[in-house]
Amino acid sequence: MLDAQPQAEAPKTRIERPLVEVHDLTMHFPIHSGLLRRRTGEVRAVDGISFSVMEGETLGLVGESGCGKSTAGRALLRLYDITSGSIRIEGTEIGDASQSYLRRYRPKMQMVFQDPQASLNPRMTVAAIIQEPLDEHTSLSTREKQHKVLELMDAVGLNRAFAGRYPHAFSGGQRQRIGIARALALNPKFIVCDEPIAALDVSIQAQVVNLLEDLQERFGLTYLFISHDLSMVRHIATRVAVMYLGRIVELAPREPLYAEPLHPYTRALLSAVPEADPDAVQARVMLTGDVPSPANPPKGCNFCTRCPEVMPVCHKIDPASREVRPGRHVACHLYDPAVMDGPEDTAPERPEAAQADAGRALAAAVRQETTREDAGKAAPDNDAGQPAQTEAEGR
Amino acid sequence: MATQAEAPVLDVRNLTTVFRTRRGEVHAVNDVSFHVAPGELLGVVGESGSGKSVTMMSLIGLLPTPPAEVRRGSVLFQGRDLLRMPAPELRRVRGGEIGFVFQDPMTSLNPVFTVGQQIAEPLRKHRGMDKRAARARAQELLELVGIPDARRRLSDYPHQFSGGMRQRVMIAIALACEPKLLIADEPTTALDVTIQAQIIDLMKRLREELGMAVIWITHDLGVVAGIADRVMVMYGGEVAEQAPTRALFREPAHPYTRALLKTVPTVRGARERRLTVIDGQPPILTEPPSRCPFRDRCAQAWGRCHRADPPLYPVSEGHDAACFLHDPQAQGAREAAHA
Structure with missing residues (x-):
């Protein structure tokens, strides 16, 4: 594993600009209890975090279970109505945007989920799953969509011949490829990867991580890579944010963070x-x-x-x-x-x-x-x- | 084979387990042989479906039959064959002389009994202790596994404990009757790394204090490197390699x-630019084992690997690998494969 000589990686020289800027993001979930189901408290899942994700980089978000990293990822894409804070994507504030307004921004920001079993509809074929975002957000013809689906399957390394099969016929690693193809369908700029390899076997994890890296290079993607796997984050991330109990305790470029x-x-x-x-x-x-x-x-x-x-x-x-x-x-x-x-x-x-x-x-x-x-x-x-x-x- | 000064606590030979399904048989464990010396910690590494858990469940008779069927082999525990033992006697061994810790501490504890009751249960069943003695011993055990305020916490229910604390309770139950052998199936997989470090530390200490043998099943090579004396790597229901820990990590065969x-990245040392990938998928074990299970993903496979299933060949003292590369009779073919 230590074959490679330690190498000082050249700092990026190009001017970076943030694609995503998060300021003081807070996501509290109410606790209701008692006979009248009164609000008696709140779970402070994400409690005022600020960071930005630069265009083309991978920001690793690490922490132990319950630290709020997944909630942060979901809140960032406005899958929740956030408690307070600001989220700007390419300068546009979406923190308080309505769902109908957000719909226009959805194609730009996508998500890859942890459990490829639970996040794919078992009654839809692979082709239908990958095509669904195209149905929702584009006005392509049927033929164009089919063509795009097959292209996407090639891009993520799925055999075109399996387009008509259902998710259960695939292994965990292949299912995650389906989820990635779906996330790529609308040419997003930003993808939140929420523990994309946690459910996979060791020998399959590297396949998926390499795929994510290839796709990033090819399509110029920006990732927020949420994981509890510190060694994999070290491999994939440009910068790393460490969360503990709803807060970011440390944010640093990868090498200095791991070195010291x-x-x-x-x-x-x-x-x-x-x-x-x-x-x-x-x-x-x-x-x-x-x-x-x-x-x-x-x-x-x-x-x-x-x-x-x-x-x-x-x-x-x-x-x-x-x-x-x-x-x-x-x-x-x-x-x-x-x-x-x-x-x-x-x-x-x-x-x-x-x-x-x-x-x-x-x-x-x-x-x-x-x-x-x-x-x-x-x-x-x-x-x-x-x-x-x-x-x-x-x- | 290594010269063993002492007779092994556990000696498993040619264990073979199949699952009968509607689509035919699944050959989950094929001809697995290994042994554990007294006081030794054997790490068992493998991916899901490699047969590591089924092997352990088979040898203590915890698999539902049907669909499972332990078809061949013997499991000598302190000289007695567990596979041919009458059920009541086997029950006495299980939980008494052999303790278990399972992966998920939430589902393996009973939510309607207090922790104290659950630790006392094996003591009363296997040791015939009365209520008071069992409770006193339960408190000692909770202290042993590092749960603060043990006396008060005996009356708490599992949901009042965190994940790491529940796993400590599981370990306390497993240790209650001072087993000769502890089987821990992914005991830290469901836990966070900082909690995992605590549990590993605890197990190291307990092993020294109690001198029991441990089989630690995991998919995490890092965990094994830190605690095991010997490691057995399983793949496709078979033993791929077994070796003393250092030999396995220094000279994997x-x-x-x-x-x-190579495929696992590290948090220390040099960072690899690109991860080494094992192409393909783990095998689906529906065909009878007649060829090397790793052949389709192996960069060094040649014709022979597609025709026959390699037995374990000795590599060095106590180090065996199930690979034709190590067949002393096939030097020529070996050179050809390396070239």
């Missing part, structure tokens, strides 16, 4: 990925406890109940995302000079705010007093009360 | 293992 993750959550997440190498020395940042419920997120930073480097300020103030290095956005007090060098809350002077090791020592001192009470309150269903630990294996 | 190792 800055947010404590990103560090823990990356170190938890097991490596297919028995001799690998893995310094693992072990997180204790579970993700708190998005219906009842902790006060302050969302990650404060599990963070190995938590400080008192983290329980009070929600850190804003800031650009700490060119192109690298992190939402963490460790990188906020006002917090780290400020007189209150945190103790000693530190030469470098971005020096994580010092933060760890500091955090360890503070942790004992803070975690017990606060963590217990914030998340009844976890064991965040235990001190987190950093451990090195195999040294 | 079967073309399928080699391809599989």
Whole structure:
């Protein structure tokens, strides 16, 4: 796997412009309970996220289950009526657009779903499935549509002879190809790929990822690639956004993110990925406890109940995302000079705010007093009360 | 074969399982032989349909028959053949001397009983403990698997636990009777990576403390690399390769293992420009096994692979591969295939 020599990839020189701009996107789902089904709370699935997707790039959106990454993808395409925020596609605001207005924009933005079994109508032939968007959005003649369907089948590597078959006759990987062909039918510019390979076997995943890359090059597509698979995202993405409990905690170009993750959550997440190498020395940042419920997120930073480097300020103030290095956005007090060098809350002077090791020592001192009470309150269903630990294996 | 100092805990020979369907037989497990030494962790790797789960279900008699039929083979567990054991005795072995952890901790726990009751059940059934003793032991077990506030949580129901915590409960149940062998079928697949890391860590610790043998079934080569002593790779219902973990990752001998190792991207080290692909699809096992199951996807296949099913050939000490490339009698053909 490590055949290739490490190579510094040339930074893109062309001027990039955003195809999709998301500002402060929020998607809350109401919780109704009691006899009168009154609204008693809300699940903050996506809680104020901002990012942009540049034309021609692949933005990876990673996070664990329940972090809101799929909801973000769906909200972005306005499959939901969003709670608040702004979504601009090629400069056009669609955040508050009506469904009839949106219909004009649908051909530009498409989606590939996780479960190719559930997202294809079992009573429609492959040709009919791929043709459906053409029926809905174009005025092509029947013959033109048929021709286009066969072209699309070629493009995604499906045998034309199978056009009359039904989805059940195909394997998982082939079904995902059908879903991709359908998404491509209207020549979209932007495709949200929601866990497109999660349901596929290891040996099939690479086939689909290579196909997505080929199609991107051929048709100039822009992807939002939503996945929990950090290694596949590293392969496919240009930039990566890491989500935790409805927020983007870190957003950075791919290589710097994987080489040196800055947010404590990103560090823990990356170190938890097991490596297919028995001799690998893995310094693992072990997180204790579970993700708190998005219906009842902790006060302050969302990650404060599990963070190995938590400080008192983290329980009070929600850190804003800031650009700490060119192109690298992190939402963490460790990188906020006002917090780290400020007189209150945190103790000693530190030469470098971005020096994580010092933060760890500091955090360890503070942790004992803070975690017990606060963590217990914030998340009844976890064991965040235990001190987190950093451990090195195999040294 | 490797010289085993101790007799294996589990010795499976020529296990063959078919499913009878209306469209004919599906040859899910073909002539699978392997063994697990006391205290050893054997990783079993394969894709869906490779036969890894069916193998484990067959050997402990958990497959519904019909449609399944264990047609041939023997499964010696501490010298006794599980396949020829009377049902009541087999029930005593299952859950007592052999513990299981399944993939989905939500569906394998009973939602209407408290966690404490579910951990106490095997203790009362297999160990004949009274209620109080079983409850005390259940609390110890919950503490052992790292559930905080164990005493209070004994009275909680499964839905009050998160996914990772439920999997810990499953492990506690499996460990209740101090099994000699624990079979874990994709125990971390349904969990997030940070939780997976916790469970893997827990299993490492428990193995050291309890000294049991473990069979860990997974599709994730990374998980296996970190914990297994030996790895068995399955493909198309057969054992493709088995080797000590380091040998498997350093010198994979079967073309399928080699391809599989190349197709998975990493989060560390060099990033590959393009993923290596294994062309084609896994086989549908409706034809009787008479040819190599990997032949249609193998870059090195030659005529012989289409005529006969390769047996396991020794590659080095304790390292076997079911591939004609390793047939010592066929050096000429091997060179031809490599050229």
